Amino acid sequence: MEYFIQQLINGISVGSIYALIALGYTMVYGIIKLINFAHGDVFMVGSFIGLYSARYLANAGLPPVVVLLLSLVISMTVSALLGISIERLAYKPLRKASRIAVLITAIGVSFLLEYTGVAIVGPQAKGFPEILNKQQYNLFGTSIQVDSNQIMILGTTVVLMIILQYIVHRTKIGKAMRAVSYDMEAARLMGVNVDRTISATFAIGSALAAAAGVIFGMTYNSVDPMMGVLPGLKAFVAAVLGGIGSIPGALVGGLLLGTVETEVSSLGYSSWRDGVAFAVLILILIFKPSGLFGKNVREKV
């Protein structure tokens, strides 16, 4: 039982990373019906920016907590700008094109980011600096262990989720985002600046992916230009699982997927882990394509 709970805790920390990336997918899909394949690579870029800024700031002699917060902010800002420029340069000219054309463009952008990364930093994995010293805590006097990193991950995710909920439900841009995702044409008629709203969506989604990237680097201590591919795909699975287009769905889907994966690994089938994630995806698509929290939209003839 204790072992099971231990795995659950580990699963939640993996799941938080998926959830943060999944939010970007779900928001972009909700607003322009595009599977942004490049999202996983924005996560990678965010991780690298976090790596270099953390190194620079740590050398400058700042205290660890400040280093962490500053590198998170720098990485999120730069990635938000990257997200906006991707949208402006690659997706905006295709606003009226077919969905398949936009999907292929997204694949192209994904390759571009990956291999530009390889050209700049080389294909080898790089070590991520240990910003905070890892400390182990025993929970309630049992042998269940939680380390400071896991607490930090969960804390960051929860804080970012609260900020996101606030932006989406309490601010003007959030209202615009909801309006555009509901009906783009009607929102435009009502005076919503659709282009700016879409840019804001990309900016927020990319910033969250960058935060996930920094957390990922701190957890696994290693980053490389191809690291975005698999977490990106799995985050998409998480988004579909929770119901694509739904923000709470992305959180639940991410946590659920992370937990399932960790449990599968802990049962000794770690090499089947990725397969299980895709099997979950196919099962959910077959039995409940709208996901756990999604609304069922019927196709109009």
Place this chain on the structure above:
Amino acid sequence: MKKLNKSFWIGIVLALVLYGIIQVLLTTGIFDDVMQSTLFLICINIMLAVSLNLINGITGQFSIGHAGFMSVGAYVSAILTLNFDVPFILALIIAGVVAACFGILIGIPTLRLNGDYLAIATLGFGEIIRIVMLNTEYVGGASGLSGIPNKTTWTIVFLFTLVTIVVITNFIRSTHGRACIAIRENEIAAEAMGINTTLYKVIAFSLGALFAGMAGGLSAHTFYVINPGSFNFLKSFEILVMVVLGGLGSTAGAVVGAIVLTVLFTVLQDYPEMRMILYSVILILMMIFRPKGLLGTGISFKKFAKKGAQSDGSISKGSAS
């Protein structure tokens, strides 16, 4: 109909002339080993692109798991020739049939999905096939199979490529092909007209998988080694890019796309990063400035069009070959 037959035979004769010229070049040694393997790769890629075009371009079912079918074919044929001494051609045919069975297996459950969801489901299936291969000791696990006999010859590659193109173009021109095009243009309308959409989607999936499996078998016997890593979704994307570059819905386009990309890849082999950067920039620019591809038929893809988006003036033509 007579005219169609005439052009069909002209095509066959031209293909045979091409076969003869290259055969002479190979036997006289003007083509070296590198050129020969590029040539084989071009043919394999043509088979893959043409068969994916049947699923994506003709039937309008957006599938990005083609490498999965290819890997099934590669593994089945390699095991048959390695462990059971099955004649190469027979092994290739069995590989194709097994891949087609996988096509049916994947086709039936995912037919309820369309558009983006189908794309993701097929990607997931492709990855699952790869992970199963990765974890099966019998097929070598992560290190894959090596020492596969090099049995691919120009005659065999040419024959299979020709059969693929002939079968698929004739399928597209047949009643069944028309039904597939109808499904692409508007699935609900097609169903209302009495077309059994499920049946035709499964036929398209399994026929595409059949040829992808054969192509996989050919590639396994050209390059001696196969491992699960060479059939990941990057490979599926690569095939998709060939189809898109040539023009979705056009068989000739798929052939041209396969040739252009394979040659481009071989030329840039020494600069792997530059190759991929160039490749992705081409992809993006192509989608922005000429989304219908080099030889596209300008099909409408209404299914993928966004709600409220204006039609870009493209007209659907009856023929898509």
